[in-house]
Amino acid sequence: IRSFIASLTLCLLLLTSCVTWAEDINIATFSLDTLQVDSAIAVMTPIYKRIGYDMSVIRFPGKRSLVEANSGTTGGELVRIAAIEDSYPNLVRIPYAIGSLRVMAMTQSGQHAINERSSMIDKRIGILRGVKILDTLTQGIKREVVNSIDSLFEILLNGRVDAILFSEPDMVKYITDHDLAERVTMGEQAILEMPLYHFVHKSSSDITKKLSREMKMMKESGELELLVESAHSYKHCTSNVVSN
Incomplete structure (x- = not known):
């Protein structure tokens, strides 16, 4: 019996090790429904998938998205220019342009x-x-x-x-x-004309490292450029979006 239980336990461990569970992450952006935002969603959604996260976008009016992201209410800010780092120090820029x-x-x-x-x-x-x-x-x-x-x-x-x-x-x-x-x-x-970047709250340093590593590899292989070009073909993309 003990041998059977041990074998069963080993099988269960092997099975569960083959299953990857995606974690949810909420990312803030402004409430205007624009192609610029749609394009950023189309770029970042598959990249988050690659590091094991399902990205949902929460929309806030005006500057509130930056305030919420900077406070840690959300995991980060979807897409902004680099200069926001000066005013929102809790947001860490992923150093690869997404548009x-x-x-x-x-x-x-x-x-x-x-x-x-x-x-x-x-x-x-x-x-x-x-x-x-x-x-x-x-x-x-x-x-x-x-x-x-x-x-x-x-x-x-x-x-x-x-x-x-x-x-x-x-x-x-x-x-x-x-x-x-x-x-x-x-x-x-x-x-x-300025490059646009994705930002992660400083409390999620592990996510920052994973995104930076993944996007660095994608940039070196040419995948990131192709993804950005595809997203900026001005086609509407689908995503999980919540309005506030």
């Missing part, structure tokens, strides 16, 4: 296109609330801050601002979806 932010200026058709920041100095500029880089970019410039992409285009089309700023893929999609090609003009070049 890039191309900030474009949009004007009404017939108006001069804006291709650089110096051209905005004497203009009224519309931006979205909670996007830190846009807030920084328009410091010292007359601006109007709104809560949605719909409102952003509305204040441009009704003449309340001279131009609006936002990411290129989301501008292109909005123009296409709302048949605005004849009414607006996008600048020929980006006002600003």
Whole structure:
């Protein structure tokens, strides 16, 4: 009997050792439904899978996603520019870009296109609330801050601002979806272009190490570049998303 129990125990250990259980991790991002966020989800979801985690995204309004991630309420922040490290010291940046932010200026058709920041100095500029880089970019410039992409285009089309700023893929999609090609003009070049990164709360150093190691290997093999390019083909991706 003892021999049978020992054999049974060994078999159970062997079976359970072959089963891998994925852990859940919640990652914060801002509440706006944008292609930039969709692309980041499409990049990070399979990478988390590779290190044994199921990633769910929790959306928060504006800067609250950074506050929640920095406080440790969530496991990290989905996608931001590197500069947020200065203001949110509890967030550790994974040092491999998962995309890039191309900030474009949009004007009404017939108006001069804006291709650089110096051209905005004497203009009224519309931006979205909670996007830190846009807030920084328009410091010292007359601006109007709104809560949605719909409102952003509305204040441009009704003449309340001279131009609006936002990411290129989301501008292109909005123009296409709302048949605005004849009414607006996008600048020929980006006002600003910066790499985007994923951030993990400092309490999860093990996850940080695993992600960094996995993404380093993917970068060296070329897999990361292919994944980012595929995600940024501007196709909508599916994910576990919770709104707050």
